[in-house]
Each structure stands twice: as C-alpha cells, then as structure tokens.
Amino acid sequence: MKTFISERVTGFKDKFLKSTALTMLGILFMNSAAFAQEAEAMAQIDKGDTAWLLVSTALVMLMTPGLALFYGGMVRSKNILGTVMQSFIALAVVTIVWVLWGYSLAFGTDIGLFIGGFDYIGLNGVGMEPGPYSDTIPHYLFMAFQLMFAIITPALITGAFAERFKFSTYLFFLVIWVTVVYCPLAHWVWGGGWIGEKLGALDFAGGLVVHISSGAAALAAAILVGKRKDYGKIAMPPHNLVLTLLGAALLWFGWFGFNAGSALASDGAAANAFVVTHIATAAAILGWIFVEWAHKSKPTALGAASGAIAGLVAITPAAGFVGPMAAIVIGAIAGVLCYLAVNLKTVLGYDDSLDVVGVHGIGGTWGAIATGLFASAAVGGISGFFEGNAGILLAQFLSVIAAWAFAFILTSIILKVLDATLGLRVSEEGESIGLDLCEHGERGYSSGEFLGHGGEADLAMGSTPAKENRESYAN
Numbered sequence: 001m002k003t004f005i006s007e008r009v010t011g012f013k014d015k016f017l018k019s020t021a022l023t024m025l026g027i028l029f030m031n032s033a034a035f036a037q038e039a040e041a042m043a044q045i046d047k048g049d050t051a052w053l054l055v056s057t058a059l060v061m062l063m064t065p066g067l068a069l070f071y072g073g074m075v076r077s078k079n080i081l082g083t084v085m086q087s088f089i090a091l092a093v094v095t096i097v098w099v100l101w102g103y104s105l106a107f108g109t110d111i112g113l114f115i116g117g118f119d120y121i122g123l124n125g126v127g128m129e130p131g132p133y134s135d136t137i138p139h140y141l142f143m144a145f146q147l148m149f150a151i152i153t154p155a156l157i158t159g160a161f162a163e164r165f166k167f168s169t170y171l172f173f174l175v176i177w178v179t180v181v182y183c184p185l186a187h188w189v190w191g192g193g194w195i196g197e198k199l200g201a202l203d204f205a206g207g208l209v210v211h212i213s214s215g216a217a218a219l220a221a222a223i224l225v226g227k228r229k230d231y232g233k234i235a236m237p238p239h240n241l242v243l244t245l246l247g248a249a250l251l252w253f254g255w256f257g258f259n260a261g262s263a264l265a266s267d268g269a270a271a272n273a274f275v276v277t278h279i280a281t282a283a284a285i286l287g288w289i290f291v292e293w294a295h296k297s298k299p300t301a302l303g304a305a306s307g308a309i310a311g312l313v314a315i316t317p318a319a320g321f322v323g324p325m326a327a328i329v330i331g332a333i334a335g336v337l338c339y340l341a342v343n344l345k346t347v348l349g350y351d352d353s354l355d356v357v358g359v360h361g362i363g364g365t366w367g368a369i370a371t372g373l374f375a376s377a378a379v380g381g382i383s384g385f386f387e388g389n390a391g392i393l394l395a396q397f398l399s400v401i402a403a404w405a406f407a408f409i410l411t412s413i414i415l416k417v418l419d420a421t422l423g424l425r426v427s428e429e430g431e432s433i434g435l436d437l438c439e440h441g442e443r444g445y446s447s448g449e450f451l452g453h454g455g456e457a458d459l460a461m462g463s464t465p466a467k468e469n470r471e472s473y474a475n
Helices: 002-044 047-074 077-107 139-160 167-190 194-199 207-225 241-263 268-296 301-315 324-348 356-374 390-421 428-433 435-440 464-474
Strands: 134-138
Touching (some): 047 077, 047 134, 077 139, 139 167, 139 356, 167 390, 167 435, 194 390, 207 301, 207 390, 241 268, 268 301, 268 324, 301 356, 356 390, 428 435
8 A cells, every 4th residue: 555655646746747847838938939929029119210209299298288378378367377277187187088998999999980999998908019000119109199189189179168167067078078079080080980991081190080170169169158258348358479479389399299290100201291290380370461461451479370370280181191382282271261260250159269160170171171182192192182083082071071060069969968967157257257266266477467458357346255356366
C-alpha cells in the first residue's frame, strides 16, 4: 500500500509539474503574442501625426474660451459673466457626457446608419493604440479631438438666448442636446451613419455637424425663449468690443486646429486646409465690411470680427476639398450673405441676440453647398459641380436640409419640455438686474465704468432686492 501511494503521489506530482509547465508556457506564449500585437499596433503610430493632433486638440479647446470672450464683449456689462459662464461650463459638462456615453453614441459601432453602439461607454475599448478612424494616431487622441468639437457646438447656441436664460436649465439643456442632437448628427456624418456612408455628402470639419446644427438650434431657441426685455425699445449695444475682437482672434487662431487638424495627419491635406482657412477668412472680412460700408456708410470693428467668423464657418466643410481661389470666392460670398442674414432678423422679428443664425446657420449652409460646387479632385480626390459632378451638389443640398430639420425639430422639443418643467428664462427682475448678479451673485466689473452701456440704466427700480442690487452694482 505504501509503495502504491508513493507511486500515485509521484505520478500526480509529475503530471502536476508537467501541466503547470504547459500552462505557464501557454500564458507566456499568449502574453508574448499579445505583447507583439500591442507593439505592432504602437509601431503604427506616427509621431508627427500624433504631435500635430495633440496641438490641434489644444487649439480647438482654446476656441471655447475664445467664444466666451467674443460673446461676452457683445452683451451688456451686467451680463458678461453669465455669458462667459455659459461657454466655460460647457467644457466641464460636455466632457463628462462625452466620456460616459457621448463618444460611444457618436463613434461607436454603427446601428442602422443612425447611431453608434455602446462599445465605447465610459471609454471602454478606447486606448493608446490606433483606433478605427485613424491608423497613425492613438484612439484616445481621436476621441479627445472630437470632444472639443462637441464642447463648442452647444456653446455656440448660447448667443441666441444671451442675457435671459436660466443657468440651471442650461445645464440640463447641455446634457440633453449633446446626447440627442449632436451625437446622432456626428454619427450620421463622420461615424458611419447615412449622410457620410450612403448619401456621400462632404463635411470636412463640421459645417453640418457644428455650424448648421448650432444655427438651427439657435433659431429654435430665439423663437421659443422669446425676445429680451425691452428689445427694440432701448439700445442694447455691445459693452466691450475689444473683448469681442480678442475673442475673434482666438477663434481664428484655434480654427487652424479645427480645420487643419481634421486631416488627422501632418500632411499635405492639413497644409491645404490651413491655407484655405486663412484665405477664406480674409476674404470674408472684406466681403462683410464692404457691404456694410455701402449699407451703413461706415465699416465697423464688430463687422470685421463677424466677417472673420463667417469666413471661418463657411470654409469649414470645404477645407479639405478646395484650393485657394475657391476659398476666396467662398469667403467673400460668406461675408456678404451673413451680413444680409444678420440684418434680416429685424424684418423677421426674432431676437437672436448675438447673430448665431445669421453667421453659423447661414454661413454653414453656404459652406456646405459651396463644397459641392467647388470641390476639386486635385485637392481632396472628389470632383464638385464645376468639375462635372452634379451628384455631389444634390447630396450636399439633401444633407443641409436633413441637418437643419433634425436640429431645429429636436431642439424645439427639448426646449418645450424644459420650459414646462424647469422654465427657460430668468424672472423679469432678474433680467433687469443682469445675469451676473441674478444667476451668479457676482459682478464682471468692480467699478461703474461700463454701466452706461446697459449695466445700470435699465435696472429694475420697483422692489427692495432690485434697489439693493442696483446700489451694489453702482458701488
């Protein structure tokens, strides 16, 4: 019996050692294979492309604070902090939404050509290796680059309801709008959805996804939120155009990352997008101020800043598909069209406080159509209408209609629900006091230097809180 047990133990030990050795070899082999795969994937990452996209991502991030200054200078002094906060807080809220579910809905595995799946929820499966949208940059970097687009888009909308929207409601608006409007539209165009894959429409850097969506949403907001108190009765001039010009300059600077970065590589396509972005912007400034000069006898600094943004918006969808001469035409026409559109709002009777519809909605629409007209096979590999491809122009028109309708209808529904539950506007007294004090309990300026431009003159006088705030503001 002792011998039998000893043989069994020895046999078991031999089998155990052999099994363990084989298991360890298997694990080692699998780890080696995984390591080899990871090393191969990492070897595909191009340092030049990655460096350029890191810079571009930072440039696009800077655009949102630039937008805050651009908008902040155009409102009355009592609303500057409230206006700046609407852009600044988008950096925080949209980032969390994007990480938790937004990126997955926009760029996850396609579901019915309509929305992305849930594969990237919480950034699961997004890592340092190249992702499905670029073979030469880390997936993390592509996600971060797209995040910056998602942040600035709802921030653009705030110009339509500036000086009267509740901050608490705006936080809910950000979460809902990015989820149900921005993410599906981004998927339609860039994530494998029907506009990009089936219709074949072109949008290099966001004419549809960013500018038409924000312009259409702004129109819905201007109509449903309603006009500012005393709009059309008292003057509401910008209180600090120096801030607006500074903001425009930062936007122009950041837009090089916005457009040239959308090439997702440090190559000739990025260089072309960089050059035509600058050219179109210059042409749009001239187009805007010349028509303004003819219409109102004087070219204005606000007009030059607005013209620059109009040109940047219009060239965005076309930047990867057109050359320098087409960029001049696109920019110059954008300056004229957007100037006319901005002035048309007084005829139509809606209060788009900071001209989001006229600049982004109309500028983005013209840019999308112009892409179909001027696309050059020599630049982006796709011919436009003037090179004999009428089909692409039809695709551009259909994509514009779809983006306008989708963003306008969904935004209207969102705003109606929020109005019924939380309310959209601050009180009349709060609007008279200004968003800075009413919503945030602080002032943008410690002196009364700018109070003559809407900071003090129209404060409510009837109630004790209003009087106290008036005295506080004046001090």
